[in-house]
Amino acid sequence: MSAAVTSRGTAPVTIRAMESSSTAPGGSTRREATRQKLYEAAVTLIAEQGFSATTVDEIAERAGVAKGTVYYNFASKSVLFEELLRHGVGLLAASLREAAEKTARDGGSKVDALDAMVRAGLVFIDRYPAFTQLYVAEMWRTNRAWQSTLMVVRQQAVAVVEDVLREGVEGGEFSDEIDVPLTASALVGMVLVAALDWQSFQPERSLDDVHAALSRLLQGRVSGPGRG
Amino acid sequence: MSAAVTSRGTAPVTIRAMESSSTAPGGSTRREATRQKLYEAAVTLIAEQGFSATTVDEIAERAGVAKGTVYYNFASKSVLFEELLRHGVGLLAASLREAAEKTARDGGSKVDALDAMVRAGLVFIDRYPAFTQLYVAEMWRTNRAWQSTLMVVRQQAVAVVEDVLREGVEGGEFSDEIDVPLTASALVGMVLVAALDWQSFQPERSLDDVHAALSRLLQGRVSGPGRG
DNA sequence: AAATTTGAACTGACTGGTCAGTGCAAAAAC
DNA sequence: GTTTTTGCACTGACCAGTCAGTTCAAATTT
Structure with missing residues (x-):
C-alpha cells in the first residue's frame, strides 16, 4: 500500500x-x-x-x-475519498461565507448573519445529503488515514461561524461571556442533526418550515405561551 | 451461515x-x-x-x-454490534429520564429539566465517548443490517426530550408554535456535537464549563453585551 | 474425600471467499 | 499521435465464520 x-x-x-x-x-x-x-x-x-x-x-x-x-x-481508494472530502467541504464553506457576507452587505445584524448561515447550511445538506452523512460518520473517528484532512476541512467551515460570533461579541451584539468555539460547535450540531433527522424521518417537509423552527430556537423565541 | x-x-x-x-x-x-x-x-x-x-x-x-x-x-459480528447498541442507548435513555424526573420532583421548571438533561447527556458522553462516536457514525447511514435497531434505539432517547418539550408547551411554559420533534433533534444535535468537539479538541476543559456554555445558549442568554 | 463424569465455556488452526491494487494490449476520444 | 479509457485476468493479503478438540469447576459416584 x-x-x-x-x-x-x-x-x-x-x-x-x-x-x-x-x-x-x-x-x-x-x-x-x-x-x-x-x-x-x-x-x-x-x-x-x-x-x-x-x-x-x-x-x-x-x-x-x-x-x-x-x-x-x-x-488509491483513500486518496479518492480525501479529495472528495476536500471538494465537498470547500463548497460548504464557500456557501456559508457567502451567506454571512451578503447579510453584512445588506446591513443585517449578526443574528441575521447566523440565521442566513443556518439557512445556507440547510440548503447545502438538502442538496448534498450523502456528503453530509459521510462527513458526520467520519468526523469524530480517530486513527484514520484522512484524520488530518478532516481537521483542516472542519476548521474551514466552523471558522466561518466563529468569525461571525466573534464579530458579534466585539460589536456588542452578543454577550462577551459566550464561549465562541463551543457555541459555534453547538450551532453547527444543531443544524446538522436537525437537518439529518429531517432528511431521514420527515423528508416531505419544506426547507422553509425547518428553517423557521431552527430560527425560533436560535433566537430564543421558545419560552412563553401564545406566540412566544 | x-x-x-x-x-x-x-x-x-x-x-x-x-x-x-x-x-x-x-x-x-x-x-x-x-x-x-x-x-x-x-x-x-x-x-x-x-x-x-x-x-x-x-x-x-x-x-x-x-x-x-x-x-x-x-x-455474528453484526449481532455483537446490535446488542452493544441496545446496551449503550439503554443506559443513555435511563440517564436522561432520571434527570428529567428528578427535576420534576424538585419542582423545577421545564427549562430546568432540559438543562438537567443537557448535563446528563454531557456526563454520558464524557463517560462513554467511544460509544457516542460510534452512535453518531452509524445513525444516519442507510442500507445497513442494524438500521431498524438504530431507529428504535434513537427514538428511545429522543422521546425523552420530546416529552419534556411537549409538557412544557401544554403547561404554557414554551410557545405552542415550537416544532417539538425538530426542536428535540436540534437540542440533541447541539449537545452531541458540542460534546464531541469538546472531547476531540479541548479535552482538558471541565464538564461544568461546557455545561455553562450550553446553558447560556439554551436559555437564549446570548444576545446583549456585558453580562448578556 | 478421592475418583470419575459432565458439559458449558473456550481455543486456535483452518477454509472459502472477497477485495485492493496491478499489468497490459487494444480501443476510443481528442 | 497523445491522452484517456476499457476489459479482464491475476495476485496476495485479509477476514468472517467453522469445528474438532481442550479446559476446568461443579456434580455425582464410590
Whole structure:
C-alpha cells in the first residue's frame, strides 16, 4: 500500500484540487468529467455503507467506468475519498461565507448573519445529503488515514461561524461571556442533526418550515405561551 | 451461515440476554463477564475504525479472548454490534429520564429539566465517548443490517426530550408554535456535537464549563453585551 | 474425600471467499 | 499521435465464520 502509484508511467495522479486542464479556456476536460462521476458515485455509496464496506468495483460500476479508470484518476481508494472530502467541504464553506457576507452587505445584524448561515447550511445538506452523512460518520473517528484532512476541512467551515460570533461579541451584539468555539460547535450540531433527522424521518417537509423552527430556537423565541 | 451451530451438540449459543447460570444464586456468570469484555473491546475499536474496518480477530485480541469465544457468545459480528447498541442507548435513555424526573420532583421548571438533561447527556458522553462516536457514525447511514435497531434505539432517547418539550408547551411554559420533534433533534444535535468537539479538541476543559456554555445558549442568554 | 463424569465455556488452526491494487494490449476520444 | 479509457485476468493479503478438540469447576459416584 505504501509505494502508491509511480509505476504505471503515464498518469499524473497528483492530489491537486482542480483545474490544470490543457490550455483550454473553459477548463472542464474529459478527465474532469470522469472524476466528477467518480465523486458522485463514491459519495453515495460511502454514505450508505461506509468507506471500508464500499468496494472500488462498486464505485466504478456505479460511475459507469472501468476499474482501471479509477486508478488512472486517483492513486488509491483513500486518496479518492480525501479529495472528495476536500471538494465537498470547500463548497460548504464557500456557501456559508457567502451567506454571512451578503447579510453584512445588506446591513443585517449578526443574528441575521447566523440565521442566513443556518439557512445556507440547510440548503447545502438538502442538496448534498450523502456528503453530509459521510462527513458526520467520519468526523469524530480517530486513527484514520484522512484524520488530518478532516481537521483542516472542519476548521474551514466552523471558522466561518466563529468569525461571525466573534464579530458579534466585539460589536456588542452578543454577550462577551459566550464561549465562541463551543457555541459555534453547538450551532453547527444543531443544524446538522436537525437537518439529518429531517432528511431521514420527515423528508416531505419544506426547507422553509425547518428553517423557521431552527430560527425560533436560535433566537430564543421558545419560552412563553401564545406566540412566544 | 444460516444453520448456526446445532452440530456441536453441547453449546446453546442462543441469543438470550442473561442469567441461566448453573444454579448459583448471585447470577453473574463467567459468560456475562466475557460478554462485557467483548463489549468494551468492540466499542473502542469500532468507534475508532468503523464497523467494517474492525475485525473480529482484533476484538477478540483486545478482549483477551480467543476468536471462537466471540462466536460462542454472539451469533455474528453484526449481532455483537446490535446488542452493544441496545446496551449503550439503554443506559443513555435511563440517564436522561432520571434527570428529567428528578427535576420534576424538585419542582423545577421545564427549562430546568432540559438543562438537567443537557448535563446528563454531557456526563454520558464524557463517560462513554467511544460509544457516542460510534452512535453518531452509524445513525444516519442507510442500507445497513442494524438500521431498524438504530431507529428504535434513537427514538428511545429522543422521546425523552420530546416529552419534556411537549409538557412544557401544554403547561404554557414554551410557545405552542415550537416544532417539538425538530426542536428535540436540534437540542440533541447541539449537545452531541458540542460534546464531541469538546472531547476531540479541548479535552482538558471541565464538564461544568461546557455545561455553562450550553446553558447560556439554551436559555437564549446570548444576545446583549456585558453580562448578556 | 478421592475418583470419575459432565458439559458449558473456550481455543486456535483452518477454509472459502472477497477485495485492493496491478499489468497490459487494444480501443476510443481528442 | 497523445491522452484517456476499457476489459479482464491475476495476485496476495485479509477476514468472517467453522469445528474438532481442550479446559476446568461443579456434580455425582464410590
